[in-house]
Amino acid sequence: MQSDRVKNIESTLLSDNYYILKKLHFDYLMENGAWVNQMREVYNRGDGAGILLYNKTKRTVILTKQFRMPTYMNDNKDGFLVEICAGMLDKDNPEACIIRETEEEVGYRIKDVKKVYEAYSSPGVLTEKMHFFIGEYTDDMKVSDGGGLHTEHEDIEVLEIHFDDAITMLNNGDIEDTRTIVLLQYAQIHQVFDE
Numbered sequence: 001m002q003s004d005r006v007k008n009i010e011s012t013l014l015s016d017n018y019y020i021l022k023k024l025h026f027d028y029l030m031e032n033g034a035w036v037n038q039m040r041e042v043y044n045r046g047d048g049a050g051i052l053l054y055n056k057t058k059r060t061v062i063l064t065k066q067f068r069m070p071t072y073m074n075d076n077k078d079g080f081l082v083e084i085c086a087g088m089l090d091k092d093n094p095e096a097c098i099i100r101e102t103e104e105e106v107g108y109r110i111k112d113v114k115k116v117y118e119a120y121s122s123p124g125v126l127t128e129k130m131h132f133f134i135g136e137y138t139d140d141m142k143v144s145d146g147g148g149l150h151t152e153h154e155d156i157e158v159l160e161i162h163f164d165d166a167i168t169m170l171n172n173g174d175i176e177d178t179r180t181i182v183l184l185q186y187a188q189i190h191q192v193f194d195e
């Protein structure tokens with residue numbers, strides 16, 4: 001963290017109930033040379049990792065469906081969202097995290113993953129950086145039903161969908177999670193099924 005454009009950062013803790021929400025006042029040097037005092041609320045819930053799992057032989061992808069309260073509060077009728085498999089890093093490195101989450105959420109024990117992007121999820125408000133992966137799965141990697149951690153009340157439906165159907169869902173507006181849109185488009189652009 002080093003910038004000649006920012007100084008006098010003052011931080012007030014608004015909540016550490018589950019993750020950390022801070023109010024930050026700081027001086028910012030505008031392009032026109034004027035210093036202005038700004039205030040931003042910044043939510044820190046750590047970083048995350050997500051993966052598009054794909055099977056070249058079957059031309060399928062594995063996605064999840066789960067209830068997301070924030071979307072229920074904002075226009076998502078039943079609150080369920082179709083998403084890539086994803087999780088928060090906790091203390092893991094991104095690769096170890098996504099391998100663990102893949103087994104927990106969708107029940108596949110994978111070994112090889114390929115990192116394709118690293119990007120901020122919602123840079124105006126979240127500190128979160130997201131690590132994007134793709135990885136091949138086969139039926140013999142299936143070790144459980146997945147579904148997430150019952151101890152954390154995760155309740156994740158596992159979907160195996162033909163890639164063409166996933167793209168139809170994407171184009172129809174039925175996929176409303178940015179990370180999922182990013183990785184499905186990655187698979188299209190880089191023709192991962194035809195490599």
Ligand SMILES: Nc1nc2c(ncn2[C@@H]2O[C@H](COP(=O)(O)OP(=O)(O)O[C@H]3O[C@H](CO)[C@@H](O)[C@H](O)[C@@H]3O)[C@@H](O)[C@H]2O)c(=O)[nH]1
Nearest residue numbers: 018046047048049050086087088089101121128152153154
């Ligand atoms: N009690 C409680 N539990 C929470 C809260 N927030 C999260 N949790 C618990 O933390 C678990 C997080 O599960 P993960 O699979 O690690 O994370 P995720 O929610 O799928 O998050 C992924 O997607 C997010 C985007 O929606 C990403 O922001 C995140 O980085 C990650 O990729 C949830 O199942 C839930 O049990 C909260 O406010 N209260």
Ligand SMILES: [Mg+2]
Nearest residue numbers: 085086087105
């Ligand atoms: Mg998750």
